Amino acid sequence: MTLRRASSRRGAPHAREVASDEAKRPTPGQLAHVAMLLAEVLAFTQPADVLLSRYFRTHPGLGARDRHVIAETVFGILRHLRFLEYMSGSRAPRPLLLAYFHRIQGMSLRGLAPLLNAGEAEQVAAMRAGSSEQAPLAVRADLPDWVVERLRTVLDEATILALGRAMQQPAPLDLRVNTLKASREDVRARLAAQGLAVTPTPFSPVGLRLVGKPAIQHHPLFTAGVIEVQDEGSQLTGFLLAPTRHERVADFCAGAGGKTLLLGALMHSQGRLYAFDVSAARLAKLRPRLARSGLSNVYPQLITDERDARLKRLTGKFDRVLVDAPCSGLGTLRRNPDLKWRQTPDSVAELTAKQARILAAASRLLKPAGRLVYATCSILPEENESIVENFLAQHPEFQLIPANQVLARQHIALDTGAYLELSPALHATDGFFAAVLERTP
Numbered sequence: 001m002t003l004r005r006a007s008s009r010r011g012a013p014h015a016r017e018v019a020s021d022e023a024k025r026p027t028p029g030q031l032a033h034v035a036m037l038l039a040e041v042l043a044f045t046q047p048a049d050v051l052l053s054r055y056f057r058t059h060p061g062l063g064a065r066d067r068h069v070i071a072e073t074v075f076g077i078l079r080h081l082r083f084l085e086y087m088s089g090s091r092a093p094r095p096l097l098l099a100y101f102h103r104i105q106g107m108s109l110r111g112l113a114p115l116l117n118a119g120e121a122e123q124v125a126a127m128r129a130g131s132s133e134q135a136p137l138a139v140r141a142d143l144p145d146w147v148v149e150r151l152r153t154v155l156d157e158a159t160i161l162a163l164g165r166a167m168q169q170p171a172p173l174d175l176r177v178n179t180l181k182a183s184r185e186d187v188r189a190r191l192a193a194q195g196l197a198v199t200p201t202p203f204s205p206v207g208l209r210l211v212g213k214p215a216i217q218h219h220p221l222f223t224a225g226v227i228e229v230q231d232e233g234s235q236l237t238g239f240l241l242a243p244t245r246h247e248r249v250a251d252f253c254a255g256a257g258g259k260t261l262l263l264g265a266l267m268h269s270q271g272r273l274y275a276f277d278v279s280a281a282r283l284a285k286l287r288p289r290l291a292r293s294g295l296s297n298v299y300p301q302l303i304t305d306e307r308d309a310r311l312k313r314l315t316g317k318f319d320r321v322l323v324d325a326p327c328s329g330l331g332t333l334r335r336n337p338d339l340k341w342r343q344t345p346d347s348v349a350e351l352t353a354k355q356a357r358i359l360a361a362a363s364r365l366l367k368p369a370g371r372l373v374y375a376t377c378s379i380l381p382e383e384n385e386s387i388v389e390n391f392l393a394q395h396p397e398f399q400l401i402p403a404n405q406v407l408a409r410q411h412i413a414l415d416t417g418a419y420l421e422l423s424p425a426l427h428a429t430d431g432f433f434a435a436v437l438e439r440t441p
């Protein structure tokens with residue numbers, strides 16, 4: 001409404017609006033693909049990015065522009081699903097995507113008209129009138145009710161709303177510079193000289209942040225192992241563990257090795273760094289990254305689970321252990337907006353039991369005075385501080401070392417208190433949690 005009045009005053013009724021609607025308007029073909037893909041995605045049986053890749057493989061005729069529009073629209077709808085459902089009163093693909101173009105993309109009814117089927121103009125007109133101002137907090141924050149309930153135990157309403165809204169924004173692309181191969185400043189200067197908008201990350205001393213989403217995977221700096229893609233929050237776990245040369249270090253849940261590579265570089269490729277994981281497929285992805293990185297101190301180890309006999313033989317042998325625990329991933333909604341609808345209270349209950357078992361098993365690897373870092377990319381208190389508090393209650397031989405002090409010793413000016421707790425609303429990182437624990441000497 002406001003936009004219309006403003007246009008009329010400038011004496012060119014709707015001209016800008018029409019031009020902008022035309023730029024935003026998908027083709028009927030693109031819209032049909034979005035509706036088909038959305039029907040699969042909204043079943044929430046598999047991750048949205050997996051379904052998206054499969055859809056593009058089975059529709060090879062789609063051009064780059066089509067793929068871009070389809071992917072952006074599906075992810076845009078997932079980011080705003082709760083609000084769109086509230087506005088359209090439906091979870092069917094067609095009303096959701098019309099609500100998305102009208103209420104999120106700001107397309108007018110007139111702009112949408114060429115795409116509408118019979119009866120849909122009335123539906124869209126009804127959506128225009130609706131407001132979410134009076135809606136429950138969970139709708140305004142675009143989060144499931146059960147997540148909001150749990151957040152309410154530790155956060156006030158305004159913080160939950162800010163968090164939910166920040167999670168709706170796409171994440172920037174954070175890079176980690178492999179300091180074995182180059183300095184952050186050198187890499188920044190090279191990327192800037194190529195016209196990329198790049199700035200140093202505010203907290204991690206080895207991070208760079210890129211605006212937009214340039215395809216960095218084929219960049220010579222990437223293929224030469226000088227840069228890796230890694231969120232700034234993840235980078236900071238390395239600085240909490242702070243491994244030094246000549247130590248024996250374990251990355252207990254190494255996966256494809258995002259944090260392993262950073263730890264190896266902080267150790268200057270010296271000492272011994274064991275990368276444990278239960279997934280052969282994930283450890284296999286670590287191999288080419290290791291080859292690019294130039295690290296020679298990393299030993300990938302496939303284990304059956306946290307009770308593997310090999311781990312028993314290593315009891316009391318490590319100086320530092322990182323537990324980057326399997327978690328709900330609810331801190332990564334900027335990248336994986338479908339996760340908020342794929343996780344449930346039951347799946348989180350299973351995860352918390354596993355997290356407690358893994359943390360207890362990993363702690364047994366430490367020498368006296370050894371350091372343990374427990375980290376998740378979750379925002380739920382039960383996966384974070386509750387796990388740590390229960391662990392400390394059952395393991396009096398460990399104590400909590402304030403994360404802000406550990407970071408300050410490394411000249412990282414980031415004070416979120418005794419725990420590292422990052423939020424996209426405050427720190428422009430994923431939602432992230434980490435605690436530093438030390439075994440008494």
Ligand SMILES: C[S@@+](CC[C@H](N)C(=O)[O-])C[C@H]1O[C@@H](n2cnc3c(N)ncnc32)[C@H](O)[C@@H]1O
Nearest residue numbers: 253254255257258259277278279306324325326
């Ligand atoms: C959050 S991901 C790790 C991500 C990885 N650290 C990185 O930075 O790329 C959690 C990992 O824990 C592994 N995992 C699950 N159960 C485990 C267990 N019982 N012991 C060790 N690792 C486990 C999963 O296979 C998964 O790779």
